[in-house]
Amino acid sequence: MRRLTRDEVLSYAHRAGISLDEAELEHMWPVVERYMEGLERLHATDLADEPAGSVFQPDNVGERR
Amino acid sequence: MTEHTDDLCFLTIREAASLLASRALSPVDLTKAFLERIPAVDAQLHAYRTVLGDEALETATAAERDIMAGSHKGPLHGIPVAHKEQYDVQGLPSPVRSHGGPAPTSPSDATAVAKLREAGTVLLGHLVMPIDPKIPAPRNPWNVGHITGGSSSGSAAAIAAGLCMGSLGEDTAGSIRKPASLCGTVGFKPTFGRISRHGLAPLSYSLDDCGPLARTVEDSALLLQAVVGYDPKDSSTSTEPVPDFAAALTGDIKELTVGVPRHYFELPELGADSETLSAFSQALRELEGLGANIKEVTIPSLEYATVANATIYFSEELVLAHQALESGVQPEGSRKLSLLIGSLARATDYIQSDRARGRLRRELRDVFQTIDVLALPSQPSPAPSFEDFDQLTTVMIQVAYNLLAPFNLAGLPAISVPAGFSGAGLPIGLQLVGKAFDEAAVLKVAHAYEQQAQWFRQRPPV
Numbered sequence: 118m119r120r121l122t123r124d125e126v127l128s129y130a131h132r133a134g135i136s137l138d139e140a141e142l143e144h145m146w147p148v149v150e151r152y153m154e155g156l157e158r159l160h161a162t163d164l165a166d167e168p169a170g171s172v173f174q175p176d177n178v179g180e181r182r
Numbered sequence: 183m184t185e186h187t188d189d190l191c192f193l194t195i196r197e198a199a200s201l202l203a204s205r206a207l208s209p210v211d212l213t214k215a216f217l218e219r220i221p222a223v224d225a226q227l228h229a230y231r232t233v234l235g236d237e238a239l240e241t242a243t244a245a246e247r248d249i250m251a252g253s254h255k256g257p258l259h260g261i262p263v264a265h266k267e268q269y270d271v272q273g274l275p276s277p278v279r280s281h282g283g284p285a286p287t288s289p290s291d292a293t294a295v296a297k298l299r300e301a302g303t304v305l306l307g308h309l310v311m312p313i314d315p316k317i318p319a320p321r322n323p324w325n326v327g328h329i330t331g332g333s334s335s336g337s338a339a340a341i342a343a344g345l346c347m348g349s350l351g352e353d354t355a356g357s358i359r360k361p362a363s364l365c366g367t368v369g370f371k372p373t374f375g376r377i378s379r380h381g382l383a384p385l386s387y388s389l390d391d392c393g394p395l396a397r398t399v400e401d402s403a404l405l406l407q408a409v410v411g412y413d414p415k416d417s418s419t420s421t422e423p424v425p426d427f428a429a430a431l432t433g434d435i436k437e438l439t440v441g442v443p444r445h446y447f448e449l450p451e452l453g454a455d456s457e458t459l460s461a462f463s464q465a466l467r468e469l470e471g472l473g474a475n476i477k478e479v480t481i482p483s484l485e486y487a488t489v490a491n492a493t494i495y496f497s498e499e500l501v502l503a504h505q506a507l508e509s510g511v512q513p514e515g516s517r518k519l520s521l522l523i524g525s526l527a528r529a530t531d532y533i534q535s536d537r538a539r540g541r542l543r544r545e546l547r548d549v550f551q552t553i554d555v556l557a558l559p560s561q562p563s564p565a566p567s568f569e570d571f572d573q574l575t576t577v578m579i580q581v582a583y584n585l586l587a588p589f590n591l592a593g594l595p596a597i598s599v600p601a602g603f604s605g606a607g608l609p610i611g612l613q614l615v616g617k618a619f620d621e622a623a624v625l626k627v628a629h630a631y632e633q634q635a636q637w638f639r640q641r642p643p644v
Contacts, residue, residue, distance in 0.1 A: 129525045155489030159531070162483075164541055
């Protein structure tokens with residue numbers, strides 16, 4: 118999984134309507150990096166056999182209570 | 183403020199309820215004790231956003247009249263409570279709904295708030311949820327130089343400091359259990375869907391979960407009983423039958439099995455300190471001494487559950503903030519950072535997180551075939567000082583590894599109970615997790631441990 122650059126992060130923030138300058142991003146960057154590391158770990162796991170977009174039910178896997 | 187009135191403020195709900203029912207204690211005197219203590223203590227804690235002094239006394243007076251007339255509503259009648267400001271209270275502003283703009287005034291009570299009013303509680307006010315960096319963050323009653331943990335910060339600080347007897351908090355990634363652990367109170371997040379979220383300012387549609395904070399497990403059970411159940415105003419509420427939670431608190435946990443996912447909470451990335459691990463080991467020994475079986479379990483998906491929870495949480499938070507952001511309102515502090523993370527998450531990240539949720543639930547369902555509850559530390563270490571903690575840390579903890587968020591992702595009931603103190607006198611918490619809709623098992627084990635350990639009898643120095 119390719120990690121985002123600082124410029125890409127700024128553009129995503131602006132697209133979402135979040136006003137963020139380079140100094141603020143520098144301050145927040147360790148958290149952004151940690152998040153991207155986490156996403157790498159998540160995507161490295163094969164979860165293809167898990168259903169996606171299902172109705173969330175905490176007590177069972179497939180059927181609606 | 184006398185020693186006697188201070189003592190009233192540290193009664194458990196059950197103790198106060200007995201005195202109120204027998205007319206040995208007046209709801210008005212009890213409420214006055216809190217209204218005297220709040221200004222004296224809260225000046226240094228900043229737990230309250232709003233104190234409803236006159237309204238509370240009116241409610242207490244009505245409760246006294248009813249009880250004297252023989253109309254007693256139950257164990258919460260006349261009990262002073264205060265709730266996290268994320269809950270709508272009719273006539274009070276809702277800062278969480280402001281998204282950085284003016285806070286709208288709530289036209290009605292949240293369902294859970296209304297249910298507690300119907301049960302006879304006396305509402306003392308709104309407690310701070312520290313989302314606005316312009317107002318002081320609540321301080322830890324055990325050492326005011328230390329944080330409370332968020333975001334039910336005001337709730338935990340107020341319970342620990344004897345500023346209310348019970349409180350409604352909200353938990354999206356640990357926000358009830360973390361402050362409960364750091365402030366030495368009980369905090370309980372029930373199964374997703376047990377409590378209506380109607381009138382709760384939302385952070386995340388699929389993760390927000392309401393629950394009580396209180397001094398003891400029994401008090402938590404009493405509060406929980408009053409607020410659970412299907413609500414036609416919240417389609418996510420469950421129609422699952424509701425047991426008598428207090429009836430589960432027998433103290434007998436012989437032959438119950440406690441699962442311990444040591445592979446997870448001892449990960450170096452979690453940074454659990456030796457005092458916390460030692461307190462946890464002692465808690466396990468006490469559970470074993472009470473007759474429980476201890477069993478090591480493995481739940482592989484815990485290792486990516488936190489980032490999955492954060493992806494869903496912050497993506498949904500961004501959706502909720504979208505309109506405000508489009509209109510030019512800017513978030514501040516940790517909220518800005520969490521929304522930034524939400525803006526980075528792609529649809530593929532969200533879907534992968536949803537799949538991770540399914541895998542986690544499947545693994546937990548299998549593990550719960552062989553155990554009754556899971557046990558792990560609530561937090562890796564006691565409350566850090568304000569100097570060692572900044573707004574970045576709040577979000578950092580939510581995107582990497584943590585001990586609480588996986589059980590939001592799975593939607594399972596989870597409690598934090600006091601499990602001792604560090605050498606510096608700061609509380610340490612024990613977390614117990616149950617299978618879906620088995621709050622009774624969680625409460626039963628937590629209560630048996632609490633009554634054995636008796637940590638809840640300790641008072642902070644404020």
